[in-house]
Amino acid sequence: xxxxxxxxxxxxxxxxxxxxxxxxxxxxxxxxxxxxxxxxxxxxxxxxxxxxxxxxxxxxxxxxxxxxxxxxxxxxxxxxxxxxxxxxxxxxxxxxxxxxxxxxxxxxxxxxxxxxxxxxxxxxxxxxxxxxxxx
Amino acid sequence: xxxxxxxxxxxxxxxxxxxxxxxxxxxxxxxxxxxxxxxxxxxxxxxxxxxxxxxxxxxxxxxxxxxxxxxxxxxxxxxxxxxxxxxxxxxxxxxxxxxxxxxxxxxxxxxxxxxxxxxx
Numbered sequence: 001x002x003x004x005x006x007x008x009x010x011x012x013x014x015x016x017x018x019x020x021x022x023x024x025x026x027x028x029x030x031x032x033x034x035x036x037x038x039x040x041x042x043x044x045x046x047x048x049x050x051x052x053x054x055x056x057x058x059x060x061x062x063x064x065x066x067x068x069x070x071x072x073x074x075x076x077x078x079x080x081x082x083x084x085x086x087x088x089x090x091x092x093x094x095x096x097x098x099x100x101x102x103x104x105x106x107x108x109x110x111x112x113x114x115x116x117x118x119x120x121x122x123x124x125x126x127x128x129x130x131x132x133x134x135x
Numbered sequence: 136x137x138x139x140x141x142x143x144x145x146x147x148x149x150x151x152x153x154x155x156x157x158x159x160x161x162x163x164x165x166x167x168x169x170x171x172x173x174x175x176x177x178x179x180x181x182x183x184x185x186x187x188x189x190x191x192x193x194x195x196x197x198x199x200x201x202x203x204x205x206x207x208x209x210x211x212x213x214x215x216x217x218x219x220x221x222x223x224x225x226x227x228x229x230x231x232x233x234x235x236x237x238x239x240x241x242x243x244x245x246x247x248x249x250x251x252x253x254x255x
């Protein structure tokens with residue numbers, strides 16, 4: 001099977017956050033995800049793109065369909081060459097507080113999706129890859 | 136894309152048209168607070184029916200709007216959060232604590248009418 005074409009959205013500004021999540025929703029609907037799941041995917045993309053704009057200033061969101069042994073899904077990769085995350089374990093802890101500070105929102109993104117992988121090197125950048133499978 | 140703000144009696148109604156950028160949301164926040172002061176409004180309804188995604192920034196901005204409006208002595212009601220958007224918000228851990236919500240514009244107006252009646 002030929003590799004699925006990849007959609008790439010360069011992330012530079014808050015406008016690109018909107019574009020990336022709209023592209024993600026469109027792809028999710030094309031792949032047959034329900035409107036509800038497409039919203040979860042679009043929300044996750046919005047958070048990941050926001051982290052890029054806030055912490056790294058620029059980066060990219062890549063989207064493509066994926067095929068497991070018996071199922072189809074969507075892969076979202078958010079990458080940047082920003083400052084990186086010095087303590088990933090801490091970043092993955094739920095930082096919700098009554099003051100409304102949300103930290104990086106990564107634990108929330110993990111809950112929205114089925115699979116979550118993060119690699120980060122201080123000074124080199126961060127890559128977050130998340131997958132959602134069609135039920 | 137700017138959010139139009141309509142005036143209906145003592146209530147201001149802001150209806151989100153589509154996906155809004157952070158800049159649009161910030162503009163809405165300052166626009167609403169300015170209008171509430173200028174028009175001496177008693178309440179604001181923010182209709183988010185058309186909103187595709189409510190992420191951390193959007194929900195924080197809505198919370199800020201509600202708190203700023205309250206400091207002016209007026210009330211804010213968020214209406215029209217779609218079921219799938221609500222589900223995503225819960226998964227993300229986002230809350231609109233301390234902010235009134237209603238099913239739709241009609242319910243939002245009914246809530247405010249009741250509230251004003253109790254005050255007057």
